[in-house]
Amino acid sequence: MGEIISILNQKGGCGKTTTAVNLSTALALFDKKVLLVDMDPQGNATTGFGVEKANLDYSIYSVLSREHDIADAILPTMVEGLYILPSNISLSGAEVELSREIGYHSILEEALKNVKELFDYIIVDVPPSLGILTLNALVASDSVIIPIQAEYYALEGMADLLKTMNLVEERLQSPSPIKGILMTLYDSRTRLGREVHQEVKKFFGDKEYIFKTTIPRNVRLAEAPSYGKPCILYDQESKGTISYIKLAEELLKMEDK
Ligand SMILES: Nc1ncnc2c1ncn2[C@@H]1O[C@H](COP(=O)(O)OP(=O)(O)OP(=O)(O)O)[C@@H](O)[C@H]1O
Numbered sequence: 529m530g531e532i533i534s535i536l537n538q539k540g541g542c543g544k545t546t547t548a549v550n551l552s553t554a555l556a557l558f559d560k561k562v563l564l565v566d567m568d569p570q571g572n573a574t575t576g577f578g579v580e581k582a583n584l585d586y587s588i589y590s591v592l593s594r595e596h597d598i599a600d601a602i603l604p605t606m607v608e609g610l611y612i613l614p615s616n617i618s619l620s621g622a623e624v625e626l627s628r629e630i631g632y633h634s635i636l637e638e639a640l641k642n643v644k645e646l647f648d649y650i651i652v653d654v655p656p657s658l659g660i661l662t663l664n665a666l667v668a669s670d671s672v673i674i675p676i677q678a679e680y681y682a683l684e685g686m687a688d689l690l691k692t693m694n695l696v697e698e699r700l701q702s703p704s705p706i707k708g709i710l711m712t713l714y715d716s717r718t719r720l721g722r723e724v725h726q727e728v729k730k731f732f733g734d735k736e737y738i739f740k741t742t743i744p745r746n747v748r749l750a751e752a753p754s755y756g757k758p759c760i761l762y763d764q765e766s767k768g769t770i771s772y773i774k775l776a777e778e779l780l781k782m783e784d785k
């Protein structure tokens with residue numbers, strides 16, 4: 529049965545999509561069968577795989593609005609074993625439409641039920657908000673990874689995020705434990721980087737796992753999407769690639785236990 533992991537943080541630009549794209553790819557390279565669900569109307573994970581998002585007939589939107597079956601909307605990618613459920617701007621309309629439905633928070637969960645057993649991992653790329661799309665991702669997921677950008681104000685909004693997660697757990701009986709906190713855009717050589725890392729450790733204390741793997745600031749990670757490929761395929765030697773392979777290894781080791 530596939531494990532559903534959402535990549536979550538309502539703070540914009542902290543590396544959610546970069547993590548979703550490259551972690552999915554790395555897991556597939558380790559022979560796992562992976563589905564990447566693009567739950568963001570920006571469709572950055574979709575473009576990151578070179579999928580033309582402008583004229584999608586089948587997308588996460590058409591699945592959530594029950595126009596199409598999820599199995600019909602899933603596309604193969606250039607990575608063997610990795611599939612994507614693409615998204616585009618039409619998903620922004622879903623926020624309002626879905627909110628009118630009874631049980632609107634569990635529509636993604638319902639849809640994924642039909643394909644969950646086909647994959648080892650389902651990675652969900654979540655938009656930078658705490659709205660209905662994020663709520664659906666939380667209800668659907670078994671656990672979450674929270675990327676935190678190593679910069680001042682890194683923890684701003686974290687209390688709201690944790691509160692939302694608690695509410696989903698208590699009111700909807702749908703807990704999604706934190707699989708790990710991931711330091712992104714991290715430079716251990718700078719004082720700022722080290723300070724923020726310490727601050728994050730202090731904030732989460734022993735309560736949550738912080739990945740030993742950190743993701744460095746690496747220009748290759750930023751360049752790769754414009755070639756429609758994950759960094760892991762774009763530049764195999766880059767620090768960005770190496771760090772996401774290490775992250776996948778760390779994740780897979782956790783599962784062995
Ligand atoms: N480790 C990194 N090194 C260099 N650039 C990075 C790194 N991680 C992400 N970026 C770049 O920073 C920008 C934001 O990253 P990304 O899109 O992954 O964040 P996000 O959290 O998904 O953003 P949003 O909240 O808008 O969805 C992108 O241009 C991306 O290419």
Ligand SMILES: [Mg+2]
Pocket residue numbers: 544545546568572653654655
């Ligand atoms: Mg994103």
